[in-house]
Amino acid sequence: MDLQELLDNARRNEALLRRLQAFELQLLSCQTWFDFLTLLLDGLPAQFDLDAATLKVCDPDGELKAAMLQSLDLEQGVLLNQLEFQSRVPIIDAAPIAPPPPWQSGLALPLLRNDVYLGQLRLYSTNPARFQGGMATDFMQHLAAVIAACLMMVKQSEEQARLALTDPLTGAENRRGFERAYQREWARGQRQYHVFAMILLDLDHFKRVNDVHGHGTGDRALKALCRTLKSVMRPTDHIGRLGGEEFAVLLPGCQPDQLHAVVNRVQQAIRRMTVYNDLQQPVPMTASGSFVSLTPRPHQNLELAQVIDHLDSYLYQAKRNGRDCFVSAEQ
């Protein structure tokens, strides 16, 4: 290699180092899964002349995927198509890999944080010479270490944000969390003419459950209700505890003609729900509710409080109908 080539190489390395440092600073400022994943999966290929980046993440109990799904809205959720969640990801050293088509070369980098193996970052190029055996990977390994640290930081920051928006007893979203989900969904509906649906529901004779069986049983019933709702809803649906034993469910993309079937499923599941009192005796539960389809229009705003007030009057009607009853609040 002559002197000119050496100088060119050094210049290229210096430029790459500067770009890496700028990218790492961007990574360090990410606080949400959306910012982090967008930067990693779109920003990294764009800024480093690559064709794709993917992540294989160790997620033995599915918690990470669930947390990401909760944080991302329905549109943003497509980012997860570029991720693979696996209960075990093989431990590798940084090395070129045989890429899947249509890519011509690839590099796998381990994501390690404090000796904990988090998964792999995989970079792909259509240029067969881009990643080759024997190439130096120290810059990229350094980047992978920063990515691993940022992944843990974003996880913690998202977890804290989630706790502030979560009801501690049931794990449902609290009023603030649900309000945020509603506002996002309304704005998305306005942009894309998406419909969504809402169900308001309330356990029947809950005061009696507390009075006869004690608050411990009442609390178990609230937790069971939340678990039951989760089991029959999609992971992208939102369950909010609005106060006491009143819950609301927000169903993004639920078409009006599907809503009756969904409500039916919810009602059946609540009837089948098993709650035991302190003497291990089963306490039968039912709920009443109301439901409505919403079609946001541009330049029209409908506050969550207005929707809840509307649903509340129909919920009252369901209670007057004898309870264990769900009423449509369509006008």
Ligand SMILES: Nc1nc2c(ncn2[C@@H]2O[C@H](COP(=O)(O)OP(=O)(O)OP(=O)(O)O)[C@@H](O)[C@H]2O)c(=O)[nH]1
């Ligand atoms: N165990 C428990 N009870 C709660 C909690 N929050 C609210 N409650 C109770 O929920 C009960 C609500 O009672 P009501 O509003 O009279 O309604 P209800 O008895 O379910 O009657 P209907 O809704 O008309 O069927 C009250 O007794 C509250 O104390 C909670 O976190 N835990």
